[in-house]
Amino acid sequence: MHTPTALHASQAAGELHQYTVIDVRTPGEYASGHLPGAHNIPLDHLSAALPALTKAADRSRLLMVCASGNRSVTACEQLAAAGIPAATLTGGTTAWTRHGHPVHREDATRAGWSMERQVRFAAGSLVVAGLALGTRYRPARWLSAVVGSGLVYSAVTDTCGMAALLARLPVNRPRATDLDATLDALGR
Incomplete structure (x- = not known):
């Protein structure tokens, strides 16, 4: 190092x-x-x-x-x-x-954008979408729960599945x- x-x-x-x-x-x-x-x-x-x-x-x-x-x-x-x-x-x-x-x-x-910024944008957008859709269709709130759980798992393991997925986008x-x-x- x-x-x-x-x-x-x-x-x-x-x-x-x-x-x-x-x-x-x-x-x-x-x-x-x-x-x-x-x-x-x-x-x-x-x-x-x-x-x-x-x-x-x-x-x-x-x-x-x-x-x-x-x-x-x-x-x-x-x-x-x-x-x-x-x-x-x-x-x-x-x-x-x-x-x-x-x-x-x-x-x-x-x-x-940096990968960290892309992850923050995607995660935040999914949480907001889950909450917004959850006002009309209650099960949609699970989207927010899954994304939040993924962020916690990412922090604990120091890995990021969402970043791995975003890295496959054509722009990346x-x-x-x-x-x-x-x-x-x-x-x-």
Whole structure:
């Protein structure tokens, strides 16, 4: 694990080239702000990228990054199972920006909402819909109860089923050409 302060010090000393930074968030999250020089390979595409990541790991150390550090830890575990060493940025891009370090942003037309924001919007909308529909059709209130229970389960287990579902939406999927270009850059 690397802290934002230590990684920024490496960047300031011109040593960031020792790392190949892989951002495992969705393309929309990546476009909204990522570490300079980071490559985007969404977590659910990691297995397809293993050959390119193996070659990249032979040239430099891999540093996995996400919003908070949870998905990047999962990515490191998947890579370790494939025999590829990798580290994670503690606290992710959230901690990186909180420390005042720069991020690169794509053009505004491509930037999307963070996964956390998407989950809050979807969960809130479903709770409100369940309550509103429940005024006419009482069983609809169960929708609010199920979503609320899912949020509690998500907090307790530090996983999020709703985020996994939202990641499959077209807006959160990489364009094939973007993923192919990233894999080519890594030395597929």
